[in-house]
Amino acid sequence: MVKELPWLQTKKATTSMTMRLYDTARQEIVDLELGDHVRMYVCGITPYDSTHLGHAATYLTYDLIIRRLEDLGHTVELVRNVTDVDDSILPKARELGIDFLQLAESEINRFTQDMEALNTRPAALEPRATESIVGMIELIRGLESGGHTYTVDGVTYFDVTTFVSFGELSHLTNEEMTALAAERGGSPDDPRQRNALDFVLWQPSADDEPRWDSPFGAGRPGWHIECSAMSMDALGTTIDIHGGGEDLIFPHHECEIAQSESVTGVTFSRYWVHTGLVGYQGTKMSKSLGNLVFVSDLRQEIDPRAIRLALMAHHYRSNFEWFDEEASDAQSDLDRLVRAAGKADPVSHGPLVDEVRSALDDDLDTPRVRAALLGAAQSIEDGAGPPHRGCLVAAASLCGIDLH
Ligand SMILES: [Zn+2]
Structure with missing residues (x-):
């Protein structure tokens, strides 16, 4: 399991955001009270x-x-x-x-x-x-x-x-x-x-x-x-x-x-x-059609963190199709995140972390979270803007992806 990062604990006290999710019974996105x-x-x-x-x-x-x-x-x-x-x-x-x-x-x-x-x-x-x-x-x-x-x-x-x-x-x-x-x-x-x-x-x-x-x-x-x-x-x-x-x-x-x-x-x-x-x-995908994609097989092929990243490309409420090539694409995306995180700097508060938090709060908008992580990795690799590798590590950690 990922170790709790100290900055996450200190940040808790200062945030006043509320998570919003779609409630099936009410048929709308609601504030979770x-x-x-x-x-x-x-x-x-x-x-x-x-x-x-x-x-x-x-x-x-x-x-x-x-x-x-x-x-x-x-x-x-x-x-x-x-x-x-x-x-x-x-x-x-x-x-x-x-x-x-x-x-x-x-x-x-x-x-x-x-x-x-x-x-x-x-x-x-x-x-x-x-x-x-x-x-x-x-x-x-x-x-x-x-x-x-x-x-x-x-x-x-x-x-x-x-x-x-x-x-x-x-x-x-x-x-x-x-x-x-x-x-x-x-x-x-x-x-x-x-x-x-x-x-x-x-x-x-x-x-x-x-x-x-x-x-x-x-x-x-x-x-x-x-x-x-x-x-x-x-x-x-x-x-x-x-x-x-x-x-x-x-x-x-x-x-x-x-x-x-x-x-x-x-x-x-x-x-x-x-x-x-x-x-x-x-x-x-069904047992009777014999086309179930098993996690145990997939994690022989790619890093389990890449499986998380791949699934985050799809919003949780959407019915989606899995295509085999998503596995290797997700592994390349993960490699890019790991490369960009490199030697993480101590800066771990930044717009990326706020962006990830607000996307998660917005009915768990994981496609937006994933795009934000990959976008930040790209700009770190391009040398554009402040590197803030620590922010990338912190933001990925919020999604259960350990880039250390
Ligand atoms: Zn049950």
């Missing part, structure tokens, strides 16, 4: 496949937000869960003929190494779904006693008609939600459901699947309840910022809100921040 201590929950991986570039782009985004909030004087408590039991890891473990926890263990290790290589701030806590079952059962019991559930054939569902604000995060119509639910793990056509958008809280396990005892029968949790329980266990009933990829807005996050707020009666998350999706050379 945060206390000293910020509670952030980001949906983590399902450990059945290696970390790909889409994961890297997502976790880099929250890492940059954390770094800027820390720079502004906040402490950030990041909780990022591990979905080690759900409808995707179990079939994969079955296919490989290994225990699902064994599969999870090796993929979690790989993910941790990738995140460390990318210099992302470690999470304060990484709860695993399989170790948080008690909290999930408690939550479902709370929902049951509030009249939000029903059980058919051993499957306990959440009844969405009992939560009037269902749909207010995604702003989708019922028809749009129904279509997406079918695509993303829901079962709108299941005749046992009272409403197409109802979702599973608890279900019986197949013969070769893990099961836990519960008041609703032996079985396993639904996907959405896992994150509500892990978030509330770790961070309390209200968190400040909830993150994840934009494909989680519906149904995952919409369902998290419904379950959580139905039990607590208070706002589940004050801000919702979502990242765009990464494609590959004109097509969807």
